[in-house]
Amino acid sequence: MELEAVKMLAGAIALLPLAGVALGLGKIFAAYNEAVGRNPGAADLLNKKFMFTFAVTEALGIFALLIAFYLVFA
Amino acid sequence: MATHDPMHQFQISPILQWMPGGIDLSFTNSSLWMVIGAICSLILLGVASSRKSLVPGRIQLVGEEIYGFVENLITDNIGQKGKEYFPLIFTLFMVVIVGNMLGMVPYSFTYTSHLAVTAALALLVFFIVLIVGIIRHGAHFFHLFVPPGVPGWLLWLVVLIELVSFISRPVTLSVRLFANMVAGHVLMKVIAGFAIMFASMGGLAWAGSLLPVAFNIVMIGFEFFIAFIQAYVFAVLACIYLKDTIEIDH
DSSP states (O other), X not given: OOHHHHHHHHHHHHTTTHHHXXXXXXXXXXXXXXXXXXXXXXXXXXXXHHHHHHHHHHHHHHHHXXXXXXXXXX | OGGGOTTGGGOOOEEEOOOGGGOOXXXXXXHHHHHHHHHHHHHHHHHHTTSOOSSOOHHHHHHHHHHHHHHHHHHHHTOGGXXXXXXXXXXXXXXXXXXXXXXXXXXXXXXXXXXXXXXXXXXXXXXXXXXXXXXXXXXXXXXGGSOTTOOGGGHHHHHHHHHXXXXXXXXXXXXXXXXXXXXXXXXXXXXXXXXXXXXXXXXXXXXXXXXXXXXXXXXXXXXXXXXXXXXXXXXXXXXXXXXXXXXXXX
């Protein structure tokens, strides 16, 4: 295979962890919405925790995206 | 292709070259934007606290909001004992958020998009946590790695895991911020490249470029959200690390 083709393929494989991150983020959003639905009074408290866990989980997807970008462009 | 290279925006180019004894201490575009960031935050907070009135004006309200936000963050995560670390956390938060926000200005340079900068910030947090722990607790500090109530035959594994997670803190802290900034900016450039590709096809194909442009508008909003939330997460994690070290109660 040509080097360019291998780079593209490696970039695609590097994006596979996004599936796991998507599942995790879906769980976080679902849990947040359910919790706020059950107890709207706790929304302020939950909002901060939600933002924090969202950012930490989302960062894992960003890691994969970054590695894919480096493989394809750098 | 060189002008469309999405990585081009992260290139560091020296403005004033200065190499005493072979060590590169040039004033680069990264340093320039750091100076701009420092001046921006100084002016904002200086103007906000210059005319202190009981009913705050617009600028004063911004300053009070930032102060109150960081203060709440500290009391939520460390408690009242954390008040003495307010200058540290506030400075870290301002450095990161000003860098992220200045990066959203077109043709600017995002200094938080370099591992050297974020790693320096993360190592600062790491060593401050280490020094605070050793000053506060002395040798008792190493109880941080020995959780209570673990059976003896499992202890070596738990201590090993705690040690590795402690040492990998600066790595995850710095890579999280830097990767978010790089990936977000590259993504916007890549999508903007699609728009140029459609536009240069000629004929009716230019209409296809409306879709990437619309997506990019949404992405810019999302990037502002990410710029804020990463600064928030950086400050919260610094607080959590400090709290772990201050409260070794076993």
